[in-house]
Amino acid sequence: MQFLKQIFTWWNGQSLNTRFYTWRKGTFVGEDELGNRYYKAKSAVPDSIPERRWVIYKGYSDGSKVGPGWHGWLHHRVDVAPVQENYAPREWQKPHQENLTGTSGAYHPPGSIAVGGKPMKRVPDYKAWRPE
Structure with a gap:
């Protein structure tokens, strides 16, 4: 089943092409606390960047799964x-x-109809000028 997912989907971990590229050129760098695995390879164009870096997500591919330390390394x-x-993450990093x-669990502002609220009455944020 995993093999079929790699052929027909790109959002479940890695595709078949990514698996082949990682096997052929990738060097394992590390794994984070969520199980994502990070790799690097020498760049085909060394004048642009010295190496190519990528992540293989554990489970569903979601860019928000990359922590701040790994994000800095990837970019x-x-x-x-x-x-x-x-x-060590800084004190302001969540x-x-x-x-x-x-x-x-998504955020809904006050008065959102998504959570059964009624829209708030619109209050103008300025007072129009009228000549006297």
């Missing part, structure tokens, strides 16, 4: 992967929370 903001250094859009 070449830092040269050293979080597993190769003592990475732990991962999955994307809740489309679920019952």
